[in-house]
Amino acid sequence: MSNPLIIAIGRLTKAVARLRGGGSALPGYIVERLDPHFMAEALGRLPEGIIVVSGTNGKTTTTKMLADLLRGQGLKVFTNPTGSNFTRGVVTALLDEVDWSGWLDADIAVLELDEAHAVHFVEQVRPRVSVLLNVLRDQLDRFGEIDTTAGMLLKVAQATTGTVVLNRDDPRVRAIADHLSGDVQVRYFGYAPALADLFPDDDRLHETRDPHEGSALAVPPAPADVELAGLDGERAVYRMDRLRLSVDLQLAGVHNALNAAAALAGARAALPEEKAHDDGLLMATLGQVKAAFGRGETFDVDGRPVRLSLVKNPAGFRSSLRSLGGPEEAVMIAINDQYADGRDMSWLWDVDFSALRARGVTMASGVRAWDMALRLHYDLVDVARVEPALGPALDAFLEASAGRPTRIFCTYTAMLQLRREMSRHTEVGPIGA
Secondary structure (H helix, E strand, C coil): CCCHHHHHHHHHHHHHHHHCCCCCCHHHHHHHHHCCCHHHHHHCCCCCCEEEEECCCCHHHHHHHHHHHHHHCCCCEEECCCCCCCHHHHHHHHHCCECCCCCECCCEEEEECCHHHHHHHHHHCCCCEEEECCCCCCCHHHHCCHHHHHHHHHHHHHHCCCEEEEECCCHHHHHHHHHCCCCCEEEEEEECHHHHHHCCCHHHCCCCCCHHHCHHHCCCCCCCCEEEEEEECCEEEEEECCEEEEEECCCCCHHHHHHHHHHHHHHHHHCCCCCCCCHHHHHHHHCCCCCCCCEEEEEEECCEEEEEEECCCHHHHHHHHHCCCCCCCEEEEECCCCCCCCCCCHHHHHCCCHHHCCCCECEEECCCHHHHHHHHHHCCCCECCEECCHHHHHHHHHHHCCCCCEEEEECHHHHHHHHHHHCCCCCCCCCCC
16 A cells, blocks of 8 residues: 555645646656655556557557547546656656555556656556557657667567557567567557558658558568558548448547557457457547547637647658648647657658648747758748747747648647647647546
């Protein structure tokens, strides 16, 4: 049982941090130092265990989808909804949910974890299910090259006690199956070969060959428990157990349709054996899931939509650019280089911005605003204005694009500040809502 005094200290620290506008790491850090076993003890009592979601892209959205799907099946779900995906972020989320003895009233936990911190997590608590999404170049200053990230996900998979759900169409993730013992069940999610050109990978970044011959499809695909079989706008078709089920997603973008396949596969793997899952109900629930904060989140400003799209690596930015609206949609790009963003911004040179040539970029902002403007110049994209300060930049952008739908591509810390700045223009919900 946990010490009530430690829980009180953690909650007090969290309240003070909120008043000061701080993040969600400090309370968890303090509790971890005072009681290193707090997290393991709280999560270790859950009757249906723990699901870990990790990978380069899509963790927050997939975690939200998966948690909602399991709630729709009648389970009490604990999750870390703020996207703080270090172990201390999980501890901070627990502080709001446990009682004074450290007891967590939940059936199952669905936890988003940063690839590196997932390794530390599974050393303390072994997940029953892990959902491993992808391995792409991201934050090279932290992770190094992508084989290092793949090795981290392998350790997560090897610590999993029940089922490992893998992205069939990511070669480095799929290869994890070759290193698992026979005691672990392996399931896959993926997309139909006909959709391969919608999901380019880093290995084919500068190549022009047929996407069906790309690295991700070089090996005949394994059967997928859930396959994205078709996509028309936000209407997605999934194949499960030889059935084809369709749903109108509320989350825009081809990447979110694939995240949904991962969430469906994770839910099917996690549901208790004695509880037959209802695929129809899963699909109905999936159609109600709204975007996680900052990941396609849309605000109403004076009757027109303003959408925030988080970008943090070449693959993610390329996928987000594919979901641009018509030529009337105005674009702002905000790039910061804080620790949570990754300090190395060289990845911007591996994004093809030619899709922005016709419309141009209305505003470039953030700590690296001028670097972003230079990068766009080399892709022949006009930038109307550069303003590094995010508050003034947002105000000027909204004024310049009055009456038009708008899109803001932003790195993580820029997204957090822009949400705060947006509250001066419209209602902004709490993080993780």
